Amino acid sequence: MPGDPTRTQREPFGLLPGALGEAERQVGGDEAPPLAPNAALAWIGKPVPRINGRAKVTGAARYTVDVKLPGMLHGRLLRSPHPHARLAALDLAPAAKHPGVRAALALDEAVGRAVEAPGAGGRRVLYVGDVVAAVAAATPEAAEAALRLIRADYQPLPFVVEIEKARRADAPVVFERPVHGEGYAGAIASGAPIAQQGNVRGPNTAGSRGDAGAGLARAEVVVEGEFRTQVQTHCCMETHAVVADWRADGLTVYLSTQYTAGVRAELAQAFGLPLSRVRVVVDAMGGGFGSKSGAGNYVRAAVRLSREARAPVRIALDRREEHLDSGNRPATVQKLRVGAGRDGALTAIAIDTYGTAGVGLGAGVGFFAQGLYACDNFSIAQSDVFINAGPGCAMRAPGNVPGAFALEQAIDELAERLGLDPLALRDRIDPSPVRLAERRAGAERFGWGRRRAPGADAGPVKRGLGMAQSFWTANVNTQASCEVRILRDGSVELFSGVQDIGSGIGTVLAQVLAEETGLRPEDIAIHIGDTNFPAGPPSYGSLTTASITPPARNAAWRAMRELKRAVAPALGVPPEQLVARGGRIATADGTRSLSFREAAGRIRGDRISALAARSDDYGGFGRRFGEMGQAKEPLGGVQFAEVAVDVETGIVRVERVVAAQDCGRPMNPKQIESQVHGGVLMGLSYALYENRVVDRRTGHVLNADLEHYKIARAREAPAIEVILLEHYRAASATDAYGIAEPANIATAPAIANAVYNATGARVRQLPMTPATVLAALGRAPAARPSA
Numbered sequence: 127m128p129g130d131p132t133r134t135q136r137e138p139f140g141l142l143p144g145a146l147g148e149a150e151r152q153v154g155g156d157e158a159p160p161l162a163p164n165a166a167l168a169w170i171g172k173p174v175p176r177i178n179g180r181a182k183v184t185g186a187a188r189y190t191v192d193v194k195l196p197g198m199l200h201g202r203l204l205r206s207p208h209p210h211a212r213l214a215a216l217d218l219a220p221a222a223k224h225p226g227v228r229a230a231l232a233l234d235e236a237v238g239r240a241v242e243a244p245g246a247g248g249r250r251v252l253y254v255g256d257v258v259a260a261v262a263a264a265t266p267e268a269a270e271a272a273l274r275l276i277r278a279d280y281q282p283l284p285f286v287v288e289i290e291k292a293r294r295a296d297a298p299v300v301f302e303r304p305v306h307g308e309g310y311a312g313a314i315a316s317g318a319p320i321a322q323q324g325n326v327r328g329p330n331t332a333g334s335r336g337d338a339g340a341g342l343a344r345a346e347v348v349v350e351g352e353f354r355t356q357v358q359t360h361c362c363m364e365t366h367a368v369v370a371d372w373r374a375d376g377l378t379v380y381l382s383t384q385y386t387a388g389v390r391a392e393l394a395q396a397f398g399l400p401l402s403r404v405r406v407v408v409d410a411m412g413g414g415f416g417s418k419s420g421a422g423n424y425v426r427a428a429v430r431l432s433r434e435a436r437a438p439v440r441i442a443l444d445r446r447e448e449h450l451d452s453g454n455r456p457a458t459v460q461k462l463r464v465g466a467g468r469d470g471a472l473t474a475i476a477i478d479t480y481g482t483a484g485v486g487l488g489a490g491v492g493f494f495a496q497g498l499y500a501c502d503n504f505s506i507a508q509s510d511v512f513i514n515a516g517p518g519c520a521m522r523a524p525g526n527v528p529g530a531f532a533l534e535q536a537i538d539e540l541a542e543r544l545g546l547d548p549l550a551l552r553d554r555i556d557p558s559p560v561r562l563a564e565r566r567a568g569a570e571r572f573g574w575g576r577r578r579a580p581g582a583d584a585g586p587v588k589r590g591l592g593m594a595q596s597f598w599t600a601n602v603n604t605q606a607s608c609e610v611r612i613l614r615d616g617s618v619e620l621f622s623g624v625q626d627i628g629s630g631i632g633t634v635l636a637q638v639l640a641e642e643t644g645l646r647p648e649d650i651a652i653h654i655g656d657t658n659f660p661a662g663p664p665s666y667g668s669l670t671t672a673s674i675t676p677p678a679r680n681a682a683w684r685a686m687r688e689l690k691r692a693v694a695p696a697l698g699v700p701p702e703q704l705v706a707r708g709g710r711i712a713t714a715d716g717t718r719s720l721s722f723r724e725a726a727g728r729i730r731g732d733r734i735s736a737l738a739a740r741s742d743d744y745g746g747f748g749r750r751f752g753e754m755g756q757a758k759e760p761l762g763g764v765q766f767a768e769v770a771v772d773v774e775t776g777i778v779r780v781e782r783v784v785a786a787q788d789c790g791r792p793m794n795p796k797q798i799e800s801q802v803h804g805g806v807l808m809g810l811s812y813a814l815y816e817n818r819v820v821d822r823r824t825g826h827v828l829n830a831d832l833e834h835y836k837i838a839r840a841r842e843a844p845a846i847e848v849i850l851l852e853h854y855r856a857a858s859a860t861d862a863y864g865i866a867e868p869a870n871i872a873t874a875p876a877i878a879n880a881v882y883n884a885t886g887a888r889v890r891q892l893p894m895t896p897a898t899v900l901a902a903l904g905r906a907p908a909a910r911p912s913a
């Protein structure tokens with residue numbers, strides 16, 4: 127009841143397939159009542175087609191590059207051709223005089239990279255692609271011509287682009303001064319100052335616990351290995367793009383972004399504007415994967431150009447710029463030791479790792495090994511190694527993806543050393559009942575019983591089966607909010623700043639409102655991706671659905687409560703006894719009813735409006751920091767891979783992947799399966815193909831396009847089968863959690879374990895190219911990742 131501070135309610139609780147019970151929860155007085163399990167619902171949990179699917183496949187959808195404003199100019203960025211140089215002089219005048227050019231400016235803000243303490247001598251460029259200047263002109267051709275007229279005088283400096291060379295005491299130094307910052311989720315925040323020596327910043331030992339040395343000493347079996355992972359770039363289908371429109375009454379930025387509210391706050395601060403004078407808008411979006419989380423250097427450049435030129439300015443990065451300077455997944459070198467008793471119980475996990483995010487921070491291995499298995503003794507030491515290459519940034523399950531490649535192979539090896547099936551070992555050391563259910567369901571569907579001893583095939587093409595697990599925190603943005611309106615004509619609309627990164631949150635919101643109003647998803651107008659609406663959550667950390675669906679349901683429920691109050695007198699029963707279904711508001715026995723439209727016609731004024739913000743999870747969060755809460759229980763995920771390895775050519779073909787995944791209450795299985803397919807394909811692509819190659823002699827990226835930077839295509843796609851568990855946690859008004867990152871973690875190690883099962887050779891280096899596989903088989907020298 128409104129006004130009640132809290133009430134007690136019984137919520138669905140448990141795992142399906144399997145046991146479903148109820149849990150008692152204290153909830154706020156303005157929370158919607160318990161939501162039945164999916165099987166009893168009309169729209170939530172149903173494979174509703176995405177609301178903008180038709181627009182996307184017909185080309186009608188409006189992406190940021192489709193935004194064309196009157197008088198819009200075209201911006202281009204001048205980028206350094208040197209991996210390291212002092213910028214001795216920069217003369218923009220010849221460019222500014224070029225016909226059609228309306229603004230030219232120097233760029234010197236460090237955005238997206240590690241921030242160096244003041245005192246370093248003069249302006250330097252730190253990598254090929256580092257931004258130096260920007261121009262805006264009436265046409266793209268004029269902007270391009272003007273770039274070539276800028277006179278930039280570079281004094282080349284020694285540089286380093288190889289991680290091993292960068293670690294040496296005599297290596298050229300990337301940063302002359304100490305840098306600060308924690309990076310992103312790739313490394314756990316240390317809280318303490320981190321040492322920096324030459325190009326090596328670290329080690330950061332945050333997250334260690336117990337005594338790993340003692341645990342290893344008393345282990346009966348120790349598995350050791352060094353694992354190397356490469357730099358992967360995000361390769362979003364839609365490149366980074368912005369249209370900035372600076373006017374006297376405020377700034378509007380059309381931007382392909384993962385966080386409208388965050389970019390608004392960033393730009394307001396950077397340009398000294400109140401939030402009320404900054405608007406960020408995004409409609410359709412072609413992915414982000416972490417690389418579109420903030421206002422990058424190109425966004426700030428577009429805003430400054432627009433301010434100077436007094437006209438809207440568009441900047442769209444091309445594929446080369448995407449590879450050079452829009453973020454990447456850092457490379458890692460992980461030395462791993464896992465100790466266990468004969469029974470399989472882990473006595474220690476010790477990880478010594480360094481990696482490179484170029485001129486960025488955060489090349490750690492995340493929190494994967496901290497939380498996956500029961501182990502009291504855990505040590506981790508992580509260092510960032512700087513090289514003269516574009517900064518890394520968060521990328522789909524940052525840290526955990528390279529971390530899983532190492533740990534899950536070590537666990538596979540441990541199982542073999544102990545004479546245990548990999549599933550049986552995990553049954554002993556994995557405390558998660560959800561992953562247990564996923565191992566069971568996945569093994570059955572996959573046919574794990576077919577698995578043979580390593581290298582069992584006699585011929586040159588050898589088949590093998592492998593599996594691996596994932597771990598990801600169930601995150602919530604606590605600031606997410608939305609407004610639901612019921613208009614007098616019976617139409618219903620939702621407003622939120624939340625953006626659809628491409629995974630379909632708008633469709634899920636339409637389902638939630640359809641469920642509450644008794645209308646159909648297509649009856650609901652979804653207005654999202656605009657900071658003129660209540661602030662939405664970011665689309666990162668796999669937290670969008672978990673963050674925005676509970677306030678959407680609560681706002682819809684409050685609006686319906688008001689509608690029912692408005693029509694109760696006409697229907698002759700108290701409002702609590704009215705139900706909304708099939709487009710009508712009816713008494714419980716169905717004898718009296720009004721159509722939704724008739725009911726809405728009784729609204730006083732033109733609308734009912736209800737605003738709701740994300741409340742805390744019922745029972746609180748396990749951990750909370752800033753605007754983030756983490757559910758007490760993390761997300762799981764188990765994947766099984768079947769491969770064929772040609773030991774004469776070294777070519778690995780992944781034939782089939784079975785992915786068992788949980789995400790709390792699944793809201794739309796069609797879209798979730800689509801996300802899991804994407805996660806598996808991205809993981810496969812990482813495992814076998816993707817690798818940014820930097821030339822050690824010139825510092826240039828040699829494959830800064832999609833011709834030479836290979837990503838998996840349909841031809842390499844395996845059969846993918848998704849098993850979706852329903853995990854009712856009784857934690858919020860929708861009980862939904864994320865799926866994007868968990869689905870990307872287990873694929874590469876599952877494939878690597880399958881390659882081992884096929885061949886008896888362990889591949890500890892990514893990508894598993896023919897050269898790498900042949901080297902592991904003892905048939906050819908190893909290729910090294912370029913960074």
Ligand code: MOS
Nearest residue numbers: 416521522666667
């Ligand atoms: Mo993601 S790397 O949290 O977009």
